[in-house]
Amino acid sequence: MKLKNIKIFTIFEKKFFFNFNFFIFVKKNYYEMKFIFKTTIICLFLFLFCYSCGNDEEENTPSGPYYSLSELLIEEKAPNQVNILFQVFDKKGKGVEDFLTHDFKVLEDGKTISQSESQMTIQKNGEIEYKIYTVLLIDNSMSIGDNLEVIKSSSKSMIDKITNNQYIAIYTFSENAVLIQDFTNDVSTLRSSVDKIELGASSTNLHGALVDGLNRIENIYSLEIVQEGAVIVFTDGEDTQGSVSFEQVIEARENKKIYALGLGEEINEKILEDIGNSGYYHASEVNQLVDLFQEIQDEILTYINSFYWLYYQSPKRGEKEHTLELKINSNSNSSKTKRIMGEFNSKFFFSSTVYDYRFSYMRNDLNLTSKRKGTVILKKEKTTSNDHQCDFIHIGELNNSFEYDLIFADELPNSNNPPFSDYYENGSFKEGIIGYESILQNNYNVLDTLLEMTVSGEALNKNAIILFRDISGNNKTFYSSGLLEE
Numbered sequence: 001m002k003l004k005n006i007k008i009f010t011i012f013e014k015k016f017f018f019n020f021n022f023f024i025f026v027k028k029n030y031y032e033m034k035f036i037f038k039t040t041i042i043c044l045f046l047f048l049f050c051y052s053c054g055n056d057e058e059e060n061t062p063s064g065p066y067y068s069l070s071e072l073l074i075e076e077k078a079p080n081q082v083n084i085l086f087q088v089f090d091k092k093g094k095g096v097e098d099f100l101t102h103d104f105k106v107l108e109d110g111k112t113i114s115q116s117e118s119q120m121t122i123q124k125n126g127e128i129e130y131k132i133y134t135v136l137l138i139d140n141s142m143s144i145g146d147n148l149e150v151i152k153s154s155s156k157s158m159i160d161k162i163t164n165n166q167y168i169a170i171y172t173f174s175e176n177a178v179l180i181q182d183f184t185n186d187v188s189t190l191r192s193s194v195d196k197i198e199l200g201a202s203s204t205n206l207h208g209a210l211v212d213g214l215n216r217i218e219n220i221y222s223l224e225i226v227q228e229g230a231v232i233v234f235t236d237g238e239d240t241q242g243s244v245s246f247e248q249v250i251e252a253r254e255n256k257k258i259y260a261l262g263l264g265e266e267i268n269e270k271i272l273e274d275i276g277n278s279g280y281y282h283a284s285e286v287n288q289l290v291d292l293f294q295e296i297q298d299e300i301l302t303y304i305n306s307f308y309w310l311y312y313q314s315p316k317r318g319e320k321e322h323t324l325e326l327k328i329n330s331n332s333n334s335s336k337t338k339r340i341m342g343e344f345n346s347k348f349f350f351s352s353t354v355y356d357y358r359f360s361y362m363r364n365d366l367n368l369t370s371k372r373k374g375t376v377i378l379k380k381e382k383t384t385s386n387d388h389q390c391d392f393i394h395i396g397e398l399n400n401s402f403e404y405d406l407i408f409a410d411e412l413p414n415s416n417n418p419p420f421s422d423y424y425e426n427g428s429f430k431e432g433i434i435g436y437e438s439i440l441q442n443n444y445n446v447l448d449t450l451l452e453m454t455v456s457g458e459a460l461n462k463n464a465i466i467l468f469r470d471i472s473g474n475n476k477t478f479y480s481s482g483l484l485e486e
Contacts, residue, residue, distance in 0.1 A: 064330030066091040068337035072221040072307075074324060080349040082314050083223055084326055086340055087306040091333075093278075094299065095306025097124065099328070104310060107325040118312035128309050129225045132300065133183055134168045135213040139235035141174035142202040147263070147286045151234065152194050154289035158232075158297045159190045163304070169216060173209035174200030175241065183216075204237050207244035210275065214252040226307055230257040230278065232296055234289075238268040249275060257303075259296045263289065278303075316346035 073085035084106075088096040101122045106113045113120070138155060140148065155170075162168060167183040170193050178200075181193035210233060217229020239246075253275075260276030262269065263283045273280045279299060281292045316322050327339040 064332050066332045067096060067328050068333055068335075069326065069328065069340050070337070071340045071342065072226070073223070074340075074342040074344060075223065076344050076346075076348070077311075078348055080314050080316075080346070081311055082324065082344055083309065083311045084324075084340065084342075085221055085223065085226070085307070085309050086326065088308060088328070089306060095302040095304070097302070097305035099308065101310075103329055105327050105329055106310070106312060107323075107327075108314065108316060109322050110325075113312060113314075115312075118314065120310065120312040123309040123311075124305070124307065128307060130165055130304060130307060131225065131227045132166050132304060133217050133227070133229045134162075134166060134300065135216050135229070135231045136168055136170045137177070137209050137213050137231060137233040138170070138172050138197060139174070139204065139206070139233075139237070140172040140197055140200040141204045141237070142199055143204075143237055143266070144199060147236070148197070148199060150286045150289060151263075152197055154293045155194050155234075156191050157290050158293040159187055159194070161294060161297045161301075162187065162190075163301065165304075166300070170194065171209060171213060172197055172200060173205055175203040175205055177205065177209040177212040203241045204235070204239060205241040205243060206233070206235055206237075206239035207246060207249050208239075208241065209233070210249045210258070211244055211252045214249075214254075214256055214258075217256055219255065223309065228257070230259065230300060232259045232261065233275070234261045234263070235267065235272075236263040237266050238271060246271065246274075253277065259299070261289075261292055261296065314344075314346060314349060317349050319345065319347040321345050 068089045068091075070087040070089065071084070072087065073083070075083045075085075077083060088099060090096050099122070101115060101120055104120075104122070106118075106120065136155065136158075138151065144151065159168065162185060164185060167185045168181075168190055169179070169183045170181040170190065171177050171179055180197060181190060184190060210231065213231045213233070217231065218227065219229060220227040257278040258276050259279050259281070260272040261281045261283065262272050263286060265284070267282075269280070269282065272282075279296070281296065283289050283292055310326065314322075321343050322345070324342045324344055325339055331338055
């Protein structure tokens with residue numbers, strides 16, 4: 001009996017010590033895990049704090065209306081100008097035209113650029129030369145029947161709303177695409193051309209007509225001109241000829257705009273939706289065509305006004321690539337289209353300067369020393385058969401780059417103030433100006449052929465003044481002068 005009790009006690013004792021050791025193990029690991037957890041939280045907090053401090057721009061929760069940006073061009077221009085040509089669209093893909101400079105933010109290498117210091121400026125469609133070429137494709141196959149006259153009048157209602165910078169070409173298509181009127185913006189000519197449209201064959205070469213129309217338009221984006229093309233296609237059916245595939249249409253379309261308008265129930269809506277990357281419109285009845293044609297034209301006009309040209313003076317210098325970011329303030333768009341990301345190189349960037357020293361013609365070179373580094377060289381290239389006339393055809397600057405415009409003396413804003421008062425007597429210019437040229441630009445560290453000016457008459461026999469106006473960038477107009485002596 002005693003042996004049995006002892007055995008029971010021994011078993012209990014083992015269980016007790018096992019549980020006690022397990023408790024010690026758990027307690028010990030609990031404190032270790034608690035220490036690791038606290039350390040992890042502290043490290044994570046420090047990381048987030050350092051990350052937020054290290055970023056100049058903190059991404060806030062998106063708010064406001066939805067806008068998307070589309071980059072067309074990023075370009076540098078001497079002396080230190082960065083140009084961005086882009087478009088703005090709303091959530092439905094319609095152009096937005098009412099943004100001002102303060103609605104945008106520009107960052108270089110992650111740092112915000114001051115709008116006032118950089119002289120940031122926005123120009124819109126009215127200030128940018130813009131042309132849009134529109135190809136109107138009208139299905140005139142036999143299935144159109146009695147609806148042809150309504151289709152023609154609906155087309156003319158759209159033509160009546162074109163702008164001065166919109167040019168329209170008109171094609172009909174049934175078995176083949178036929179040019180009715182080439183590109184023009186003359187409304188009366190376009191209306192007369194539509195009146196001449198007649199019914200064609202029973203076959204419908206929809207895909208072939210689209211490829212022909214797309215080949216007539218081209219998109220060009222530059223600071224000198226923006227040119228875009230669009231195709232408006234109207235049909236009451238689908239492609240029945242089969243000579244051109246749907247895939248060929250998509251390949252020819254690239255980034256060009258197509259507005260597709262279908263009439264009736266025999267159309268293939270899926271095909272027209274895929275073709276019409278800028279919109280698909282369906283008219284169940286022919287009397288709806290007038291409103292839909294006008295709606296398409298309104299969309300084109302809105303699209304035209306979505307172009308913006310933003311430019312500013314960058315503080316960056318030296319041969320280095322810099323990141324560029326453009327975005328809209330208060331934009332709820334959180335996708336990639338919320339901003340424009342790009343790069344530019346500041347290799348040829350410099351600070352504009354003013355020349356105001358006199359200089360003298362000595363032998364074949366004319367040297368004008370700047371207040372800053374560099375020397376302008378005006379080279380006497382040749383003497384003509386006329387002893388009283390010679391041509392200067394080279395001007396350049398070593399170790400720098402500038403744009404110049406030679407001006408007439410009477411363009412000076414106030415001739416009574418120095419340094420120009422030395423050249424006036426009783427309100428009249430003493431010696432007379434010797435030449436005028438349009439805007440010119442030199443390349444970095446190269447003596448380049450920039451201007452051709454003629455010095456003639458009494459300017460070769462007595463002192464004369466060459467006046468330079470620094471027109472680089474958006475700086476205020478400054479003048480510099482030199483004295484030419486024979």
